[in-house]
Amino acid sequence: MTSEERYGVAADGFVVKGIDRIVADQQTRARAMFGDDVDLTSGSALRKVLDAAAFDTHELWRALESQYYGTFITTAQGPSLDLLGCDLGLRRRELRARGPVFLAIAKEEAGRRYALPRGTVLVTEPEADGSVLAFRSTRAAVLSTEQKSATVDVEAVVRGDAGNISAGRKLRLDPEWARHNLTMGAAEVEAVAQQTFHDGDVGESDAVYRARLLGVPRTVWTQEALLAQVLDVNGVRDAAIFDPLGGVEATRRTFGTFRFGSRAFSGDRRTGSPYFFDIVVAAEPGWPWHSGESLVPGVYDDVLDVVKQWRPVSIFPDILAANQVDVGMRATLVIEAGHDEEAVKGAILDAVRTSVDRLRLGHGVLHSDIVLSARTAAGVVDVQNLRLRRFAPAFGQTYYGGGTYGGSQELSVGENLRLAPDEIARFSVDTSMADLQVVIT
Template identity: 75%
Template sequence: MTSEERFGVTDDGFVVKGIDRIIADQQSRARAMFGDDVDLTSGSALRKVMDAAAVDTHELWRALESQYYAGFVTTAQGPSLDLLGKDLGLPRRELRAHGTIGLTLSGSEPDRGYVLPEGTVVETVPDGPAPAEPPPALAFRTTRAVTLSAATATASVEAEAVVRGPDGNIPTKSKLRLQPAWVRHNLNLGAAEVTPFVQTDFEGGDLGEPDGVYRARLLGVPRTVWTQEALLAQVLDVNGVRDAAIFDPLGGVEATRRAYGTFRYGGRAFSRPRQTGSPYFFDIVVASEPSWPWTSEKDAVPGVYDQVLKTVKQWRPVSVFPNVLAANQVDIGMRATLVVEAGHNEQAAKGAILDAVRGSVNRLRLGSGVLYSDIVLSARTAAGVVDVQNLRLRRFAPAFGQTYYRGATYGGAQELSAGENLVLAPDEIAQFSVDSSMVDIQVVAR
């Protein structure tokens, strides 16, 4: 039997027997049983019964194929993927509920703009008389920056729940307010007040993450208890963490696995394995999502630092201590001239380009530089854009830097030459804002 005639489980996977081959095999068996003169034309009763049975047999083959591939993380789907994740101890995460909220400004000063940055925190408040034991407030974060003024006193913005799950699916009648602790630390409204309200029902919190995202998480699950990869997987799963990296001066969280102690000079060991009980320190550099608080305040969104520290404490061996540090966020800007076709809305083209660049830059990980070619490609994807000329990338010095690992730049802004890539240090992460003062884009029509 040749390799083309093999069906079922093979070296190349599961091979389904086609319906044409099933029908041919049935006709062969019918001739062997009833003779070569048996009527197998399309109008015969035997042929109709055999064709119906062939369809059922083919469906059985397809079910066997599905069952075979359901046993592998790379090919399983839906409930089968959930079962594999349960075996690995990593269930499918629920999504964050999302919806639209409105913002209304009152008591504003003339000729002043009030900027509510991306990540502005709003929370639910009980409607009616305050109960003796009010339910816990549900927090939501805006996904865009909004500017309000006396001339533009209302605006709409997308928001998503801080905590995953169906609790974030709030209706339009829900009452909201700006989170007092967050406002106290991040805004200066003066006598003005901003009142949020729900414009559309929040939804999506009862859904699970897509198969592709869940599969990627399962494929990255470490099979060891205490390694850099295992610890990093736990840190990346914390709410508010955009990216993280582990820096260990000895090259590994568990120093005893390295080559220390194997070199001998004059009959003495170069170093000895770490004794149980002796302290060992390493650094975890964490990049948080925009405007997510670093430390927890009373009645505020849980801080990234506290959540990461709590997670690591549950995993670390005895006398191993983490030093959780905030990554250096580098604001990225650009200067360029865009050539658009005549008839296209120049401002719409500029907005589309800024959104595309924002998505491209904000997906970068710690230490990943901003490539000139990626920015050009993102700009060229906007409708009506013909050319991108004199593009120069800009960077602003990282603010509130807490770490320094070979190459972080401090002291001022910098504009690169045309065609030059922006290189970041291992503890730096790029951040692009569409309303940044470092963005200077001129649009001309062809």
């Protein structure tokens, strides 16, 4: 082996000895032991024994490589990644059970449409101990006299195999959630699981688990440490921490009008005096803010319980709900002849919703991202004159500058939709803000 041929642990990682190198080394040792005239042709018995041993040796090298890379979070996989997670106190989470549910309406009023938004909470009938399983719809449904039934996909609120209910299991609207979010009147909604639910007994992927492990803070009280705990709460889509004394205090309306050269911007906190900071939380669609609004635990209460365990003495959180900004669009679609117009529209709306749902607090909606998402649908040739729209968010308790209240907007072609730090974008496929005109080529 020359000085350049280094195998095993090296500066750039682990170098595996290839099968060709192993075979060559074994043949060299065989000639040294039995002489240069030993028969090492492909048909000889000795050659076959050496080749079989070479494959076993190569597998051993590969196992050593796997063991080496299994000691690092960035490269570990499967059980090795689980062991590293145990060291950090963060286990691999189970997925939420998912499955289709058939919805049917009864006792409805003639001429009225009943919209069940994304996030509608459905629960099973109470067990003997009063416990129920809760599920949230992942799509909106509209029921009426003309369309008395629909099928929507739902996911379990709680992770784990308990949500893997069997086909034919009856569900019903969560009465408390419906009372706070719907106006059903005398109408009743019946729900039945169409298929056996799945994924509840499956762990999250290595990529997702690895990202969570890499985000584990190594300190006790920092914004990053607290944010990691808040983001792990059920029902939290995103969160942001505004710490006045830990950074620039942009929460006050006087920010930007201060005369920095003439007076101090913010005084230091006295030892022992109470100190408050803001946590702005964006909840997933349909998730209740306070407990009591649904059989599902409220996001506010769960976040508060987590923060209580992490905050130092005399430091108190002010947990605030983020403003949900409904985003829409108006555009002209050029599609190829032979494609179903409604199917193309539905695919585009799904792609745009997926793109918008990935945005975090304060991140605006880029015109180019929506165009690219729309063009991923099969049959779309071009997207022309696309204008983004926004509904004004409901006025909340927070104001970090830049929020727009009091009316809807339609932006110019090519203009990006900007959001304030306490706003988060939300796109609903059933919103009236989506206006798509189709041109057939």
